Amino acid sequence: MSEGFDAIVIGMGPGGEVVASRLLDAGRRVAVIERELIGGECGYWACIPSKTLLRPTEARGEADRAAGLQQPALDWVGVRGHRDTMIRHLDDSQQVESYRARGARVVQGPARLAGPGQVEVNGQQLRAEHVILATGSETASPPIEGLGDVTVWTNREATTLHEIPERAVLIGGSAVGIELGHFLARMGTAVTIVQRGPRLLGREEPRVGELVAAHLADEGIDIRTDTQARRTYRDGTDTVVELDDGAAVRTDVIVLAAGRRARLDGLGLDSVGITGDHSGVDVDERCRVTDGLWAVGDLTGVSLFTHLAQYQGRVVADNILGHDRITNYTAIPRVVFTDPEIAAVGLTTAQARERGIDVATTELDLTQVLARPWTYETDPRGTLGLLADRRRQVLIGAWAVAPLAEEWIHQAALAIRARIPLETLLDTIPQFPTYSEAYLKALETLQV
Numbered sequence: 436m437s438e439g440f441d442a443i444v445i446g447m448g449p450g451g452e453v454v455a456s457r458l459l460d461a462g463r464r465v466a467v468i469e470r471e472l473i474g475g476e477c478g479y480w481a482c483i484p485s486k487t488l489l490r491p492t493e494a495r496g497e498a499d500r501a502a503g504l505q506q507p508a509l510d511w512v513g514v515r516g517h518r519d520t521m522i523r524h525l526d527d528s529q530q531v532e533s534y535r536a537r538g539a540r541v542v543q544g545p546a547r548l549a550g551p552g553q554v555e556v557n558g559q560q561l562r563a564e565h566v567i568l569a570t571g572s573e574t575a576s577p578p579i580e581g582l583g584d585v586t587v588w589t590n591r592e593a594t595t596l597h598e599i600p601e602r603a604v605l606i607g608g609s610a611v612g613i614e615l616g617h618f619l620a621r622m623g624t625a626v627t628i629v630q631r632g633p634r635l636l637g638r639e640e641p642r643v644g645e646l647v648a649a650h651l652a653d654e655g656i657d658i659r660t661d662t663q664a665r666r667t668y669r670d671g672t673d674t675v676v677e678l679d680d681g682a683a684v685r686t687d688v689i690v691l692a693a694g695r696r697a698r699l700d701g702l703g704l705d706s707v708g709i710t711g712d713h714s715g716v717d718v719d720e721r722c723r724v725t726d727g728l729w730a731v732g733d734l735t736g737v738s739l740f741t742h743l744a745q746y747q748g749r750v751v752a753d754n755i756l757g758h759d760r761i762t763n764y765t766a767i768p769r770v771v772f773t774d775p776e777i778a779a780v781g782l783t784t785a786q787a788r789e790r791g792i793d794v795a796t797t798e799l800d801l802t803q804v805l806a807r808p809w810t811y812e813t814d815p816r817g818t819l820g821l822l823a824d825r826r827r828q829v830l831i832g833a834w835a836v837a838p839l840a841e842e843w844i845h846q847a848a849l850a851i852r853a854r855i856p857l858e859t860l861l862d863t864i865p866q867f868p869t870y871s872e873a874y875l876k877a878l879e880t881l882q883v
Contacts, residue, residue: 437553437560438540440466442755444567445546445554445702447530448475449741450732451569453748454755459537461756466540466563468556473530473541476571477741479522484594485614487521488514489772492621496774500812511599511622522595547703552727555703565727565755568716569744570702572695572733575713577606580666585674588690590615600624602686604676606664608635610771612692613647617773620654627657627684629664629676631693636771639834640783642798646818646836647777657684664689697734720761722751729755738767766852770841775816778844781832781851784822793825799877801837806868811838819873821847825883828857835873843871857883 444455447469455467472479491514498504523529534541546556554561574589576582588596593615599622605612608630620626628635628651634644635651635658648658659678666677673685696713704711709724711717715736716724724730729751732744746762753760771777787794801817802808808815817837824831833847850860857878865872 437562438466440464440540440561440563442466442565442567443468443554443561443563444569446475446569446571446732446734447473448569448571448732448744449477450744450748451475451567453745454567454569454729454731454752455534455539456537457749457752458755459534459539461752463755464538464540466542466554466561467534468542468544468546468554469527470543470545472525472527473534474523474527479525480591480594482741484518484522485590485618486772487518488594489614489618489774492618493772493774496621497812500814502813509622515597518594525595545701547701548706548728549703550706553706565729567751568702568724568728568730568734569732569748570698570734572739573698574691575694575696576691577664577693579606579664581668582689585667585669586688588688590692593690600687603627603688603690604629604664604674604684604686605690605692607691607693608632608637608644608658608660609692609694610636610769612690613651613771613773613777615690615692616656617651617654620651620656625657626655627659627686629662629678629684630658630660631663633661635660636777638783639769639777639779640820642818642820643777643779643834643836647771647773650773650775650816650836695733695739697736699734721754721759722747722762723754737764740767740769743767763852766848768844768848770844772841775836775838776840777834777836778840779832779834780844780848781830782822783832787822787824787831792831794831795823795825795881795883797821797877797880797882799873799880801870801873804876805870805872807870807872808838810868817870817873819877821874821877821881823857823881823883827854828883829854830857830860837870837873839870843869846871846874857881 441463443466444451445468458465531541542556544557549555602625605616605628616626616628635647636644663679664676665679676684697715718730718735731747733739750760768780798820802815808817820834822832830850
């Protein structure tokens with residue numbers, strides 16, 4: 436005998452939680468299924484712990500660069516303790532009870548589709564008109580010989596670490612690798628980043644990777660680009676990582692940061708006639724896989740961001756509740772929470788040219804045109820880049836490597852999404868002194 440619901444949500448990370456919460460608020464009968472912890476990767480092993488760990492090192496760096504301040508000491512026990520509080524000591528019991536109190540049926544265990552509208556979990560049969568897949572992604576393991584014989588961390592081990600290692604090799608120069616490498620280096624670890632491509636953050640503007648590499652090098656991080664780890668093995672208490680250029684790096688731990696893959700194994704997609712690979716499952720503009728089956732978050736392969744998963748969750752919930760809504764992926768912000776912050780939104784120059792856009796670009800050294808960098812720190816930094824469509828006279832992209840960029844990148848995101856004319860942006864009156872003034876200064880240099 437199966438139990439019936441209006442909707443079943445499989446996976447209770449940020450996207451799944453948004454769908455479930457909105458449907459519950461609308462009075463729908465909802466079953467939520469999570470095989471690990473309600474809150475998902477973001478809440479326990481990714482966004483929340485990583486940003487919690489990064490903040491003390493960021494504050495210490497800010498104190499170093501502010502006039503008249505002594506450098507505060509880092510208390511690892513205190514940092515670690517706050518991290519544990521923020522991830523609820525890997526205990527989701529309060530979340531479970533909260534959903535139950537709201538009327539949800541909470542099941543903890545691995546779920547699989549068993550046909551249209553049918554789900555099996557822990558030997559139970561559940562059915563619903565709508566099934567939402569939100570199982571997320573997992574760390575991809577690169578093909579490195581001997582990887583199973585040495586100490587290897589994914590983001591999970593890295594963000595829940597108990598002791599700071601003396602040495603670490605980060606495989607991958609993505610946002611994950613840069614954030615974790617930055618944190619470890621500031622905690623005293625000798626860090627090496629091995630990046631297969633020619634630059635860090637290879638999907639961003641080349642100039643962004645160049646600036647980031649310079650800042651990380653200033654932190655003492657050893658960056659190896661155009662390089663791959665070929666083999667690793669034990670030599671006494673050391674782990675040795677052999678690189679394809681003939682060099683070898685000795686370390687205590689290897690941290691994998693070379694990408695993620697959709698978590699599809701055991702999901703039973705074949706039972707509903709759907710195929711998918713580790714790049715994700717195909718969804719339409721409403722995040723629908725097929726009639727009555729929806730997917731949100733990393734599983735869709737659109738962009739692997741918490742805020743994108745939450746957005747898709749809102750779209751799916753609205754459609755289930757009868758409010759026709761389609762997705763619009765224009766201007767999704769991308770942030771790396773280092774010091775200084777790295778932020779971008781919209782298209783890169785290469786992407787714009789691939790689309791046949793007549794693109795105008797500009798780059799601005801904020802220390803040359805703004806007062807705010809000088810009032811903010813004694814050795815100021817900051818660069819902003821803008822991209823505009825000459826024909827339409829609108830912004831199409833922006834990037835910044837500068838303090839607080841994680842916050843003021845959203846002005847560019849709004850301008851790009853709303854297609855605000857350059858003429859209007861040029862007529863704005865930014866607050867003085869702020870980093871946001873940089874937009875007006877940069878726009879004045881655009882040759883459009």
